[in-house]
Amino acid sequence: MAERLLVRALNGGESTKIVTLNGKKMTKMPSALKNLSGLRALHLENNLIPKVCSEIRALTQLTTLNLGNNLLEEVPEEMKYLTSLERLHLFGNRINRFAPGACDGLRNLILLNLNHNQLTSIPEEISRLKNLMYLSINHNWITSIPRELCFLEKLSELQLNYNRLTCIPEEIKFMHKLQKLFLIRNNIEVLPERFCDLINLRVLNIAGNIIRIFPPGFRDLKLREFYCEENPLFLKQPVRAAIKEDVWSLQEITSRFIMNQLEANNPFLMQAIEGYPEVKNTLSKGRECAICGKLFLTTWMECVEFVSPSKNWKTSRNLHHVPLRVLICSFKCFNQRGSNLFGIAKVQSK
Ligand SMILES: [Zn+2]
Known part of the structure; x- marks a missing residue:
């Protein structure tokens, strides 16, 4: 069936640059893809595909691949052959791991969407995605941000909403290009002091964590939007000073x-x-x-x-x-x- 659908989708002739087979109940990818080496975009979202076919490695011109809402269990190793890929959508699968080497060839990847999967960690190899600008891994089970992620120099937007993060590494200070950071509904208790080095950060949403207090330099951030509702923030309540002597070592x-x-x-x-x-x-x-x-x-x-x-910050009312x-x-x-x-x-x- 997959092959027939592909032939139909290719009615535009051999020079077709875009193939869209969205929501066709396909259970496998058409192996005839191997003849489409000039393909630029492949949309296979909303199918029942459990595995990427090996023929996909022929698609070295592909810039967009959408495999959202399928049945994949890993970020496939075959991704490494897609050296022109810029946008990779893998949301809504059952992904719980990156296959070894999956990140190796994705040197042109700009956007990676892994929302609604079952990842518990982000592999160190993520640091190979040198051109990544947008990373979204909302609604997974991630417990920590690896230091290596902080060395993605071009990353401008990071979304890790609805995960299980408990802290943010001090190395976040290296994300000089970061403009938008979304960490809604995690278990983060503290923002590291060097968080305030994120000079390009404009949008920060940390609603629904367990933060009580912010680091001293926080007021110097040039935010435009800041959301922190549903955190047990310290409220303005005086604590009486005990007049005591200090005993120092x-x-x-x-x-x-x-x-x-x-x-x-x-x-x-x-x-x-x-x-x-x-x-x-x-x-x-x-x-x-x-x-x-x-x-x-x-x-x-x-x-x-x-x-x-700050008056320049848009915040919750x-x-x-x-x-x-x-x-x-x-x-x-x-x-x-x-x-x-x-x-x-x-x-x-x-
Ligand atoms: Zn003093």
């Missing part, structure tokens, strides 16, 4: 002294520290107090500052304040904080 006291002396360009310490690379490395992890501007190492108070969303994470060096500074800053945890030691 000897390491903390020494580190603070040295870090702040280095900051003040103490020539003796600047020279001395060069002989102690390990100490230098440890001290490089110092953080700055939001009140006094001095540096500290491992002991701080975690606070929340409520800032109004009931978002009046965005809670940002702020670190403070001591109770002394905590008791001097402004009216918009609230304590959320006692002194922490790591």
Whole structure:
């Protein structure tokens, strides 16, 4: 039947560039495809195809392949022969894995749609899709974003709605071209601090996660749209300051002294520290107090500052304040904080 349908679809003659066999109840791909090496677009969505035929490897001119709503169980290995492919639609299948090598030849792929499948992970090989700009894997069971995905330099839109993500890798900062990020309905608790390096991000939707607070630089993002409903965000409620003495470890006291002396360009310490690379490395992890501007190492108070969303951001109507994470060096500074800053945890030691 597949062959007959293909012949009918080819009524346009041998020079046909587009074949559309949408919703024909086909259970296999027509093997005569091998004679259509000039084909540019192949639409086989809404059929019952469980496997890609090996003849597809002849379609080296193909730029669009739609196999959406079929019965595939993997991203087929044969994809690697489709070296001109730019748009690959595999939504609505039963895909739970990438076949080895599937990504190898897809160096021109711009769009990959894997919505509504059964993937639990994204393979590291995704990093071979160097030209990928749009990646959509909504409604799968993905638990983590591999670091390798963050090295797709051209990626401009990433959709991972309705998955099982619990965190975002720090490497997301490398996605310099990312403009739209959709992470609706996952289990994400924290956005990494370097998230704020995404200077081209314009649309962020993290509705339906478990985020309570945003990293400090969040207000500098140049967003146009920001949606965060259904997150247990900190609400603007004062936490009473306990007037306590800080008890710091000897390491903390020494580190603070040295870090702040280095900051003040103490020539003796600047020279001395060069002989102690390990100490230098440890001290490089110092953080700055939001009140006094001095540096500290491992002991701080975690606070929340409520800032109004930028007027340039389109947000959900009931978002009046965005809670940002702020670190403070001591109770002394905590008791001097402004009216918009609230304590959320006692002194922490790591
Ligand atoms: Zn301070």
